[in-house]
Amino acid sequence: MDEYVGLPRNHPESYHSYMWNNFFKHIDIDPNNAHILDGNATDLQAECDAFEKKIKEAGGIDLFVGGIGPDGHIAFNEPGSSLVSRTRLKTLAMDTILANAKYFDGDLSKVPTMALTVGVGTVMDAREVMILITGAHKAFALYKAIEEGVNHMWTVSAFQQHPRTIFVCDEDATLELRVKTVKYFKGLMHVHNKLVDPLYSMKEGN
Amino acid sequence: MRGGQGAARALVLQFTNCRILRGGALLREDLWVRGGRILDPEKLFFEERRVADEQRDCGGCILAPGFIDVQINGGFGVDFSQATEDVGSGVALVARRILSHGVTSFCPTLVTSPPEVYHKVLPQIPVKSGGPHGAGVLGVHLEGPFISREKRGAHPEAHLRSFEASAFQDLLATYGSLDNVRIVTLAPELDRSHEVIQALTALGICVSLGHSVADLGAAEEAVRSGATFITHLFNAMLPFHHRDPGIVGLLTSDQLPPGRHIFYGMIADGMHTNPAALRIAYRAHPQGLVLVTDAVPALGLGNGRHTLGQQEVEVDGLTAYVAGTKTLSGSITPMDVCVRHFLQATDFVVLDDSLHVRATYISGELVWQAEETRQ
Numbered sequence: 363m364d365e366y367v368g369l370p371r372n373h374p375e376s377y378h379s380y381m382w383n384n385f386f387k388h389i390d391i392d393p394n395n396a397h398i399l400d401g402n403a404t405d406l407q408a409e410c411d412a413f414e415k416k417i418k419e420a421g422g423i424d425l426f427v428g429g430i431g432p433d434g435h436i437a438f439n440e441p442g443s444s445l446v447s448r449t450r451l452k453t454l455a456m457d458t459i460l461a462n463a464k465y466f467d468g469d470l471s472k473v474p475t476m477a478l479t480v481g482v483g484t485v486m487d488a489r490e491v492m493i494l495i496t497g498a499h500k501a502f503a504l505y506k507a508i509e510e511g512v513n514h515m516w517t518v519s520a521f522q523q524h525p526r527t528i529f530v531c532d533e534d535a536t537l538e539l540r541v542k543t544v545k546y547f548k549g550l551m552h553v554h555n556k557l558v559d560p561l562y563s564m565k566e567g568n
Numbered sequence: 569m570r571g572g573q574g575a576a577r578a579l580v581l582q583f584t585n586c587r588i589l590r591g592g593a594l595l596r597e598d599l600w601v602r603g604g605r606i607l608d609p610e611k612l613f614f615e616e617r618r619v620a621d622e623q624r625d626c627g628g629c630i631l632a633p634g635f636i637d638v639q640i641n642g643g644f645g646v647d648f649s650q651a652t653e654d655v656g657s658g659v660a661l662v663a664r665r666i667l668s669h670g671v672t673s674f675c676p677t678l679v680t681s682p683p684e685v686y687h688k689v690l691p692q693i694p695v696k697s698g699g700p701h702g703a704g705v706l707g708v709h710l711e712g713p714f715i716s717r718e719k720r721g722a723h724p725e726a727h728l729r730s731f732e733a734s735a736f737q738d739l740l741a742t743y744g745s746l747d748n749v750r751i752v753t754l755a756p757e758l759d760r761s762h763e764v765i766q767a768l769t770a771l772g773i774c775v776s777l778g779h780s781v782a783d784l785g786a787a788e789e790a791v792r793s794g795a796t797f798i799t800h801l802f803n804a805m806l807p808f809h810h811r812d813p814g815i816v817g818l819l820t821s822d823q824l825p826p827g828r829h830i831f832y833g834m835i836a837d838g839m840h841t842n843p844a845a846l847r848i849a850y851r852a853h854p855q856g857l858v859l860v861t862d863a864v865p866a867l868g869l870g871n872g873r874h875t876l877g878q879q880e881v882e883v884d885g886l887t888a889y890v891a892g893t894k895t896l897s898g899s900i901t902p903m904d905v906c907v908r909h910f911l912q913a914t915d916f917v918v919l920d921d922s923l924h925v926r927a928t929y930i931s932g933e934l935v936w937q938a939e940e941t942r943q
Contacts, residue, residue: 371614372608372610372611378610378614379610382609382610382613382614386613387598387609387610387613390619392619393613393614393616393617393618393619394617396613396614398614
């Protein structure tokens with residue numbers, strides 16, 4: 363969904379390296395089916411436009427999987443991004459640079475300041491979206507994303523208007539939510555189990 | 569930049585389900601090989617957009633770099649210091665047999681011998697790449713005859729030499745030709761040794777200090793002249809003394825040229841060095857340690873008498889002595905056994921693998937396999 367600008371492709375912190383080490387090398391995907399934005403392209407905007415074109419040619423995105431930043435960004439759509447934006451060059455917010463510093467020996471001057479990223483609009487076009495949110499440091503962003511309104515300062519809130527989005531969270535990520543919200547969603551699992559497996563819910567003694 | 573078109577078309581091999589050595593740790597990673605060279609799979613994926621042509625399951629084993637033995641005098645009845653008509657066959661036999669010890673390259677070593685032996689033998693041991701036929705020959709290691717009388721060990725006194733009138737010319741006259749030579753062991757306290765060390769270093773030959781009574785100052789000067797190695801540390805040199813550490817002191821010397829450090833051979837057969845001494849050396853200077861076998865022709869054979877150059881060697885159990893004496897004369901311990909001894913002595917935590925050699929690969933090609941792993 364994104365890549366730093368100006369970082370060599372084989373740098374251990376590039377998203378090419380991240381995807382190789384955490385995903386591609388463990389599966390048998392055809393390399394021709396893996397598309398990552400090139401942060402070292404000579405014409406960055408053309409690179410972004412080409413990426414949008416490839417998505418269209420592939421028939422659109424079936425499933426978008428991502429996380430959020432502590433500032434509520436989706437991909438590198440920093441606070442203030444247009445909620446109908448497409449793949450483009452973005453300057454990273456200070457929050458993001460600070461959060462990334464730990465991957466660059468704690469040296470702020472080594473952290474990239476720009477990145478290519480899919481837009482909020484690009485992700486909204488996906489047929490299904492799954493966002494993974496874990497940890498207490500993401501709790502406030504999660505609160506802003508689902509219990510407040512759609513707001514370009516917390517870009518992941520845009521998914522309130524997506525027909526098929528699922529947010530997967532752990533306990534710590536829910537720390538800033540209302541008790542009622544958390545109880546409702548936890549209760550859903552119980553109802554879901556009853557619907558899918560009558561035998562199972564009989565065992566539960568219901 | 570990747571290799572030429574030919575290399576790009578070669579088969580890509582992926583060794584899976586293995587642990588490899590990287591950055592000083594054993595990592596659960598696959599090893600990729602193409603055309604006999606290790607490949608960067610990430611680059612292959614993103615730039616060439618290719619996957620492996622063939623996968624090999626390593627059964628959870630460790631994939632270690634092939635062992636390199638820089639001091640081995642012979643084995644399986646072959647004595648590299650014997651001037652026979654067909655030295656090549658002997659070298660080839662040893663090269664083939666040490667594959668099962670995990671050794672993929674070696675330096676055939678000649679002990680102190682008369683000039684006629686060098687003149688006859690050296691031209692018959694060319695540098696050669698390894699393969700299914702055997703381990704690669706990196707070049708010859710000449711241990712002697714320019715060594716100390718007092719610390720000659722198993723080397724014959726009659727054939728020791730010094731640098732008399734014309735230093736390097738003397739050396740050249742003794743050996744004949746240096747074309748196939750890779751390492752020379754000498755004693756730096758010999759007069760004019762520094763000219764010789766400089767001349768050898770300029771030719772790209774590694775100079776090693778050994779069989780010597782040099783003090784630390786003389787040893788440091790030798791390193792400044794170009795010496796980079798120590799032959800079997802502790803053996804055949806003055807013992808470590810706290811006011812003059814001798815050659816052993818090179819491990820922690822601060823008088824070496826900046827950015828350079830010394831390498832030292834160690835025979836980890838459980839006989840030549842007490843494990844405590846081995847640990848002291850390793851803890852003082854871990855990056856310089858090089859395991860060697862110093863194996864003699866009796867390697868792989870049983871007890872009894874064998875030759876080593878101009879000497880007779882008696883093998884009794886795990887030890888080899890100059891016949892009729894208690895002077896150690898090389899070793900009969902295979903390289904992989906040395907590796908295991910070393911691990912025991914230095915107390916690594918070895919994961920569920922006892923470091924027994926299961927298969928040996930050269931340039932990505934299987935050249936030896938243990939019986940039980942054959943299909």
